[in-house]
Structure formats: structure tokens, C-alpha cells
Amino acid sequence: MTAYAYYPGCSLSGLGKPYDESLRAVFGHLGLGLEEIPDWNCCGATSYMSVSEDKAVALAARNLAIAEKRGAEVVAPCAACFLVLTKAQHMMAEYPALAAKVHTGLRAAGLTYEGRAVVRHPLDILVNDVGLDAIRAKVTRPLAGYRVAPYYGCQVVRPYGTFDDPLRPQTLDRLMAAVGAHVVDYPLKAHCCGGSLTGTMEEIGVRLNFLLLKEAKARTANVLATVCPLCQYNLEAYQGKMRHTFNEDVSLPIVYFTQLLGLAFGLSPASVGLQRNFVTAEPLPAMA
Amino acid sequence: MRNGTTHCRYAEDVNPAFPAEIMAKPGGEALRDCIQCGTCSGACPMSVHMDLTPRRVIALTRAGLERDVLESATPWLCASCYECQVRCPRDIKVTEVMYALKRRAIEKGMYPKRFPIPVLAKAFYNMVATHGRNSESRLLIELAFRTNPFSLLKMAPIGIKLLRTGRMALGQDHTKNPKEIKAILDAMEES
Known part of the structure; x- marks a missing residue:
């Protein structure tokens, strides 16, 4: 059994709980191990980087150092965590002065980091390690009737993701098609949801997310699949405000791609945390 | 401006x-x-x-x-x-x-005043430096208090839904030994 070092990040025990549950369920079903990185700390997200760059890199590097010692590839499902961990690696490799400072910090905690950790997103692992044929073989309930808008957001594909095109990604499209869904053409698939700005600058965020959903609807999607806890939250939680602000109903179930995979594998809605979504299983298209 | x-x-x-x-x-x-x-x-x-x-x-x-x-x-x-x-x-x-x-x-203290984004960045920074992890709900509540307490009322309907679906972690999450994080950050300060 392949075992990965799991970096859930802060969101996956709160807003992103159904992402954690469905990821564990799907990996378990495919015989992939997920061992949580012991005593991981927050990646720092975009906020830490806005205050102190070298300390932001050091925070990320502490997790990489712990993972490196265990020798397993790191799985980071949250887009912000994935970005920050890979960014920290790039910065340490490209800027020796910054790296030296980070090493000084790590030494104070009895840690060393040699730059060998490999950080992966679960989408990459499922498509490129497990493979679409093996995924297809596990499908017991193909997602017929599901018209999926595949939404990647930004930070999984830009700028450090190497497994897909940074502007016109395809991995999620292929994965969703492999489990029997109809994948709609969705040109906004890698456009931004506003990230944490939707919490701080609500009007701006609500407009961005409204546009994303309006386009998904226009493209006849009846469900939108996400790969990031903040995208999922922004697109889901503000649907009432969108209706109120723009006087147009763009409501759509917003689910994690791992939840859809789990359903296709025949796992129960509860085991993939579907009851935790605001728009629950009921409005999802009926199972074939 | x-x-x-x-x-x-x-x-x-x-x-x-x-x-x-x-x-x-x-x-x-x-x-x-x-x-x-x-x-x-x-x-x-x-x-x-x-x-x-x-x-x-x-x-x-x-x-x-x-x-x-x-x-x-x-x-x-x-x-x-x-x-x-x-x-x-x-x-x-x-x-x-x-x-x-x-x-x-x-x-330089030159960012636009009463603007919630730098306030959030600093609150986030302090929370992680102290606890090693961030707790989203606490962060949002702190941000509202520091910028516009009335926004909490507007956020209430979403908050209730998050509670109902078990997606709001109310406690402050932290690493086992937050002093380790502090040691890293302090050592960098001194270097």
C-alpha cells in the first residue's frame, strides 16, 4: 500500500471537514494510505506572507522538515496549503540568503530540512499515480445525469502546480468524465473566487462568485466540483446574498471532487460528508 | 489618495x-x-x-x-x-x-486605514505565531470586532449553517508545543 504524508491544514477540520472526510474515504477505498504529518502547523496561507516572507517560509518549512524525515510524499488538499508549501520549496531553492535564515529558525526547534520533500495535490495523485483506468474500474454507480462544472480555482494550478496547465487545466475534467459524469465546457474553471477576500471585502467577493456560478449555469451545469476548501465555501455560502444582490437565482450544489468520486465508487453520501454541504444531496441529480 | x-x-x-x-x-x-x-x-x-x-x-x-x-x-x-x-x-x-x-x-504603517485586509493579515499572523494553527471562525470574529462589529449580525445566517453542518470549529486549535513555533520565529528575529 502506498502511504502518503497527509497535511490536512487548518481548513479541513473546520469549513472543509467534508473534504477531509471524502478524501480519507476515497483514498481508503483505493488502498492509498494517509498518515497525518505529526504535529503539523498552519502553512501561513496568504496572510502570513503579507506580513513576513522569511517567517512564512519557515512555518511551511517546519512541516516539510517533519515530512522529509518520514520519507513519504506530502498530500496537501487545500489549494492555499499546496501553494504555500510548494512556494516555500521554490523560495528556499532560489534564494540562499532566505534559506539560510529559515535553516537558523528550524535549528532552534531541532529540525533540519534538506529540500527533498515532494508536495502533491490529491487531484494529481488520483489522475497520475492511480490513473484513470484504475479509477474507472472502481466505479459502481456512474455519475450519469451529473453535469459537472469542473472548477480548479487558482492556486492548485498556478504558479507552482506542475501537473496541469496553469490557465486551461484538464485533469479534473478527465477525472470527472472517467466516473461517468458529463463535464460541461467551463471557461472560468481557473478564474479566482476571491479567496479570503470574500470574507474581508464581501461585495467584491460576492460579485466574483456570482459570475462564476452564472457562467456554470449558462453552461448547463447542475453541480460544480471544487478542489479547494475556500472555493467551496465562497461559492456555496454566499448563494443567498448573490440572489439578494443580483436578483437572479444561480444556486447550485457545490461539492468536493472527492465527494463525487466517493459517490461513484458506491460509498454512502454520509461517508463522504455530503450532509455537511449547505446544498445537500437532495438537489443533486438522482443517481443512475 | x-x-x-x-x-x-x-x-x-x-x-x-x-x-x-x-x-x-x-x-x-x-x-x-x-x-x-x-x-x-x-x-x-x-x-x-x-x-x-x-x-x-x-x-x-x-x-x-x-x-x-x-x-x-x-x-x-x-x-x-x-x-x-x-x-x-x-x-x-x-x-x-x-x-x-x-x-x-x-x-511603514502606510496601508489604507480602516481597511480589513491588513487587519486580517496581522490577526492571522499573531494567531499562528502564538498557537501554531489558525481557527477560521475565531479569526473572522476577531476581524469583525476590529473593523465592523455589526458585520457579525450579517454573518449570523451563514454562521448558523456552519454550526448546523458541523463545520465551525469553535475552539482554538494549536500545535502540541506552540513554544517550538515561537523558538523558530525568535531565532529568525535574532539572526
Whole structure:
């Protein structure tokens, strides 16, 4: 059994709980191990980087150092965590002065980091390690009737993701098609949801997310699949405000791609945390 | 943003050291290569909300007009989507430049006042430095108290849904030994 070092990040025990549950369920079903990185700390997200760059890199590097010692590839499902961990690696490799400072910090905690950790997103692992044929073989309930808008957001594909095109990604499209869904053409698939700005600058965020959903609807999607806890939250939680602000109903179930995979594998809605979504299983298209 | 839009720039508004200092930051190196094509502004999902577009921020930075840039909302409205950066034909790391500007604005206390984004960044920074992990709900509540307490009322319907679906962690999460995080950060401070 392949075992990965799991970096859930802060969101996956709160807003992103159904992402954690469905990821564990799907990996378990495919015989992939997920061992949580012991005593991981927050990646720092975009906020830490806005205050102190070298300390932001050091925070990320502490997790990489712990993972490196265990020798397993790191799985980071949250887009912000994935970005920050890979960014920290790039910065340490490209800027020796910054790296030296980070090493000084790590030494104070009895840690060393040699730059060998490999950080992966679960989408990459499922498509490129497990493979679409093996995924297809596990499908017991193909997602017929599901018209999926595949939404990647930004930070999984830009700028450090190497497994897909940074502007016109395809991995999620292929994965969703492999489990029997109809994948709609969705040109906004890698456009931004506003990230944490939707919490701080609500009007701006609500407009961005409204546009994303309006386009998904226009493209006849009846469900939108996400790969990031903040995208999922922004697109889901503000649907009432969108209706109120723009006087147009763009409501759509917003689910994690791992939840859809789990359903296709025949796992129960509860085991993939579907009851935790605001728009629950009921409005999802009926199972074939 | 003094006196609306009628301000003229004079030599005294220029900090001649500013461009070189930003170019010395990681990601700022290629700033001199900018051809002002505007690809960054066109790609940016936020530019319609900005007082200065990303292209103008780069031009003003290179001109040394530090105050215009640091008092602008633009770096703070950057959501880090990196679309400008991957599209830039001159390989300028526009998103990283925005980060460098945010940090400098905080250092110099020049960011736009009563603007919730730097407030969130600092609250987040302090929470992680103290506890090693961040707790989203606590962070949002702290942010509301520091900027607009009435916004908590508006947030209540979403908060109730999060509670009902078990997605609001009310406790402060932390690493086993938050002192270890502090040791890392302190050692860097001293180095």
C-alpha cells in the first residue's frame, strides 16, 4: 500500500471537514494510505506572507522538515496549503540568503530540512499515480445525469502546480468524465473566487462568485466540483446574498471532487460528508 | 489618495531608493523589464475594483512614487490568484511584487486605514505565531470586532449553517508545543 504524508491544514477540520472526510474515504477505498504529518502547523496561507516572507517560509518549512524525515510524499488538499508549501520549496531553492535564515529558525526547534520533500495535490495523485483506468474500474454507480462544472480555482494550478496547465487545466475534467459524469465546457474553471477576500471585502467577493456560478449555469451545469476548501465555501455560502444582490437565482450544489468520486465508487453520501454541504444531496441529480 | 484625483506629483514625492529596494526583494528582480503592456491588469479579476491597476502600480513603483503605491488599496486587493504572473510576457512576478508592497506598507504603517485586509493579515499572523494553527471562525470574529462589529449580525445566517453542518470549529486549535513555533520565529528575529 502506498502511504502518503497527509497535511490536512487548518481548513479541513473546520469549513472543509467534508473534504477531509471524502478524501480519507476515497483514498481508503483505493488502498492509498494517509498518515497525518505529526504535529503539523498552519502553512501561513496568504496572510502570513503579507506580513513576513522569511517567517512564512519557515512555518511551511517546519512541516516539510517533519515530512522529509518520514520519507513519504506530502498530500496537501487545500489549494492555499499546496501553494504555500510548494512556494516555500521554490523560495528556499532560489534564494540562499532566505534559506539560510529559515535553516537558523528550524535549528532552534531541532529540525533540519534538506529540500527533498515532494508536495502533491490529491487531484494529481488520483489522475497520475492511480490513473484513470484504475479509477474507472472502481466505479459502481456512474455519475450519469451529473453535469459537472469542473472548477480548479487558482492556486492548485498556478504558479507552482506542475501537473496541469496553469490557465486551461484538464485533469479534473478527465477525472470527472472517467466516473461517468458529463463535464460541461467551463471557461472560468481557473478564474479566482476571491479567496479570503470574500470574507474581508464581501461585495467584491460576492460579485466574483456570482459570475462564476452564472457562467456554470449558462453552461448547463447542475453541480460544480471544487478542489479547494475556500472555493467551496465562497461559492456555496454566499448563494443567498448573490440572489439578494443580483436578483437572479444561480444556486447550485457545490461539492468536493472527492465527494463525487466517493459517490461513484458506491460509498454512502454520509461517508463522504455530503450532509455537511449547505446544498445537500437532495438537489443533486438522482443517481443512475 | 490625497484630495481625490487632482494631486500632481513633484520631485519631492519621489523616494529614489524605492524602486531598487522593491527589485531587491525575492520576485522583484524583473521589474525593470516591464513594457507596460497591461496584460496583468487585463488578467486581474480584481482590477475593476482597484484604485490603481497592477500595470500602474508597476509604473509608479519604478518611478519611485512610494506613497501613491503604498497607500493604494491595490496590493491588498490582490487575491494571489497568480493569473497576472503566469500571463506576463516579461516574466515579472507581479503577485510577488504585490506581496513585497504589502509587507512594506505594513512595516511603514502606510496601508489604507480602516481597511480589513491588513487587519486580517496581522490577526492571522499573531494567531499562528502564538498557537501554531489558525481557527477560521475565531479569526473572522476577531476581524469583525476590529473593523465592523455589526458585520457579525450579517454573518449570523451563514454562521448558523456552519454550526448546523458541523463545520465551525469553535475552539482554538494549536500545535502540541506552540513554544517550538515561537523558538523558530525568535531565532529568525535574532539572526
